[in-house]
Amino acid sequence: MAKQGVVPDDLTRPFWEAANDERLVIQNCAVCNRLQHPPARRCHQCGSNAHLEWKQMCGRATVYNYGVVHDCPIRLLQEDQPFNVAVVMLEEDPGIQMYSHLPGTPVDAVPVGARVEVIFEATANGQKVPEWRVVHSAGSNR
Amino acid sequence: MSTPTAPYSMYRPKEGLGPWEHRGKVAAVGIGHSPTARRWDGRPEHSVGGISLMALRRAIEDAGVAADQIDGLVMDPVTTTGAYWPQGKPIPNDMLAVFKATDDPLDGIAKLSADWILNNMPELTNVRFTMYGPGCMSNAICVAAQAVGDGLTHTCLVLKSWHNFAGRYYQGGANAGNAIPGSAALRALWGTPACYGTALQFAEYCRKYGKHHDMMAPFIENSRNNGLKFPEGYWAQHRPEQITAEDYKAARWIAKPANLFDNDLPIMVSAAYLYTTAERARDMTQKPVYILNHALSDGRPRSLTPTLDEVEAETARTARKIYEGAGICAADLSFENMYDGFPQFHQFHIEGLGYRGLQFGDALDFYQGDIGIHGPNPILPSGGNIGCGRSRFWMHTDCIQQLQGRAGARQVTGVKPEVAVSGGPMPLGGHFTVWSATPD
Numbered sequence: 001m002a003k004q005g006v007v008p009d010d011l012t013r014p015f016w017e018a019a020n021d022e023r024l025v026i027q028n029c030a031v032c033n034r035l036q037h038p039p040a041r042r043c044h045q046c047g048s049n050a051h052l053e054w055k056q057m058c059g060r061a062t063v064y065n066y067g068v069v070h071d072c073p074i075r076l077l078q079e080d081q082p083f084n085v086a087v088v089m090l091e092e093d094p095g096i097q098m099y100s101h102l103p104g105t106p107v108d109a110v111p112v113g114a115r116v117e118v119i120f121e122a123t124a125n126g127q128k129v130p131e132w133r134v135v136h137s138a139g140s141n142r
Numbered sequence: 143m144s145t146p147t148a149p150y151s152m153y154r155p156k157e158g159l160g161p162w163e164h165r166g167k168v169a170a171v172g173i174g175h176s177p178t179a180r181r182w183d184g185r186p187e188h189s190v191g192g193i194s195l196m197a198l199r200r201a202i203e204d205a206g207v208a209a210d211q212i213d214g215l216v217m218d219p220v221t222t223t224g225a226y227w228p229q230g231k232p233i234p235n236d237m238l239a240v241f242k243a244t245d246d247p248l249d250g251i252a253k254l255s256a257d258w259i260l261n262n263m264p265e266l267t268n269v270r271f272t273m274y275g276p277g278c279m280s281n282a283i284c285v286a287a288q289a290v291g292d293g294l295t296h297t298c299l300v301l302k303s304w305h306n307f308a309g310r311y312y313q314g315g316a317n318a319g320n321a322i323p324g325s326a327a328l329r330a331l332w333g334t335p336a337c338y339g340t341a342l343q344f345a346e347y348c349r350k351y352g353k354h355h356d357m358m359a360p361f362i363e364n365s366r367n368n369g370l371k372f373p374e375g376y377w378a379q380h381r382p383e384q385i386t387a388e389d390y391k392a393a394r395w396i397a398k399p400a401n402l403f404d405n406d407l408p409i410m411v412s413a414a415y416l417y418t419t420a421e422r423a424r425d426m427t428q429k430p431v432y433i434l435n436h437a438l439s440d441g442r443p444r445s446l447t448p449t450l451d452e453v454e455a456e457t458a459r460t461a462r463k464i465y466e467g468a469g470i471c472a473a474d475l476s477f478e479n480m481y482d483g484f485p486q487f488h489q490f491h492i493e494g495l496g497y498r499g500l501q502f503g504d505a506l507d508f509y510q511g512d513i514g515i516h517g518p519n520p521i522l523p524s525g526g527n528i529g530c531g532r533s534r535f536w537m538h539t540d541c542i543q544q545l546q547g548r549a550g551a552r553q554v555t556g557v558k559p560e561v562a563v564s565g566g567p568m569p570l571g572g573h574f575t576v577w578s579a580t581p582d
Contacts, residue, residue, distance in 0.1 A: 005321030012324035068398040073312040077333035097445040099332040
C-alpha cells in the first residue's frame with residue numbers, strides 16, 4: 001500500500017531516523033522508566049522533559065484489536081480499500097500501541113492475540129515506516 | 143473586546159469536590175435554534191455568522207428579556223464540521239456588504255469570534271463578559287453555568303454554531319497530499335476515518351461481552367424516530383426518513399464494525415441558550431431549568447487509542463463526579479441524553495452512569511427492550527446527532543425542553559421529567575451537565 005510520505009519534525013525525528021535504519025525506537029522517560037507513544041515534549045507521568053530518551057524495542061508485539069477501513073480519508077490509500085488497520089501492543093509494554101496494515105493478512109481475517117514482528121516499508125517519499133507482520137496465528141501452540 | 147478561553151479553574155475535573163457551590167442557583171431559560179442546512183448556499187444570512195445571529199435573537203425572544211439586559215456571551219469560536227474554506231478562494235462580496243467584519247476575513251464564514259457577534263448585534267449594548275468554551279456546546283454551557291454562578295455575568299447567552307461547505311468530509315487538505323508531518327504521521331499514515339477509534343472500542347466491547355453489531359439497530363431506530371419528532375433537526379426539516387433495522391444492517395461499512403448509520407451527518411446549524419441566575423429566571427417567559435452540576439472528563443489514553451478498560455474506568459469516574467456535585471444518584475435520573483456521535487460509544491456513557499442499573503456490558507441487551515419516549519426507560523429522547531444531524535447540542539436543548547414540558551411530540555410520558563443529564567462528546571474527554579425542574 002502506498003502510504004503518504006513523512007516529513008520528520010523535531011519531536012519525532014529520532015523515531016523516523018531509526019526507522020530508516022530499520023530499528024524501532026520509542027520515547028522513554030529514564031527516571032520513570034516509562035515508555036510513551038506518540039512521543040511528547042514531557043513525560044506524561046512526571047512532567048519532566050529532562051530525562052526523555054529513545055529506547056530500542058525488540059520488534060515483537062501482539063495484535064490487540066482491528067477494524068477494516070472501507071471509506072478512507074487519505075487519497076493515496078483509497079484505491080486499496082478495504083484494508084485492515086490493526087492495533088498492536090509492544091512486547092516491552094502492552095500499554096504502547098502502534099497501527100499496522102498487517103501486510104499479508106487477508107482483509108477482515110485479523111487474528112486478534114496473534115504475535116507479530118516489525119518490518120519496515122518505504123512511504124511515498126522514501127521515508128521508512130514500521131509495519132507489522134503476523135508470525136503465528138491466535139490459538140497456535142507453536 | 144478581548145475574549146479569553148475559559149481557564150481550567152472554571153471546570154470541575156476531579157472527584158471529591160463535593161456539591162457544586164452554585165447547585166440550583168443557575169438556570170437555563172431561553173432557547174433559540176437556526177434552521178438547518180446540509181451546506182452553506184453562499185447567502186450571507188445563511189452563513190455561520192448569519193445563522194448564529196438568528197439563534198441568539200430567538201433565544202433572547204424565547205426567554206422574554208430585553209437585549210440590553212444581557213451582559214455575557216459564552217461561545218465556541220471553532221465552527222468547522224471538518225470542512226475548510228479553500229485556500230485563496232475569495233470572500234463573497236455579499237458577506238462584506240451585509241455584515242460588519244472583523245480583521246479576520248473568514249470570521250462569520252469558517253469561524254466565529256465574539257467580536258463578530260457583537261459587531262453585528264448592536265442591540266447587545268451591555269455585554270461586559272465574553273469567554274470561549276471551545277469544542278462544543280457541552281463545554282460552553284459548563285463555562286456559562288460557572289460564570290453565572292461566580293457572578294461574572296448575570297444574564298448570559300451561550301452559543302454554538304457549525305458551518306459546512308461543499309466537498310466530502312475530511313477529504314481535502316493534508317489528506318489529499320503526498321506527505322505529512324512526522325507527528326501527524328504516527329496516526330494518519332494508516333488512513334483511518336473519524337469513526338475508527340470508536341469502532342475499535344466497540345469491537346473490543348463486543349468480543350468481551352459477547353455482543354454483535356446488529357444489536358445496535360434498536361438504538362439507531364429509536365434515535366431517528368425521536369429525531370423526526372424534533373422540528374429543529376435536520377432530518378425532520380429536510381429528509382423525514384425513518385431508519386429500519388434492515389436499513390441499518392444493510393448499510394455500507396465505513397470502518398467495520400462501524401457502518402454509514404454509525405456515523406452522523408455534518409450540517410450547518412446554530413443554537414443559543416439564555417443562562418441566568420435562578421432568582422432572575424423567575425421573571426422570564428419560560429420555566430427555568432436549574433443546573434445542579436457540571437463536570438469535566440479530561441482523561442486521556444496511554445497510547446494511540448483508548449482501550450476498553452480505559453474507557454470504562456473514565457466513564458465510571460465521570461459518573462461519580464456528575465453525581466457527587468449534583469447531590470443525586472443514578473436512580474434520580476428521569477432520562478438520559480448523553481452524546482451519540484458516534485452511537486457506538488453511547489453505551490459507554492450510560493453504563494458508566496449506571497442508568498437504570500446498567501453495568502458494563504449490559505446496554506446492548508437493554509436496547510432490545512422498550513427504550514422509547516413513552517416507556518419507563520427513555521434512551522436519548524433528543525434523537526441526538528443520529529436523529530437530527532451533527533450539532534452536539536440536541537441533547538442539551540432536549541433536556542431543557544423536556545423539563546420545561548415543551549418537548550412537543552418528543553415529550554417523555556413514561557416518566558415524570560424531573561432530573562436529567564446530558565453531555566459529551568467522548569467517553570474520554572467531555573463536559574457534562576445535570577439539569578433539574580426544581581432548584582433542589
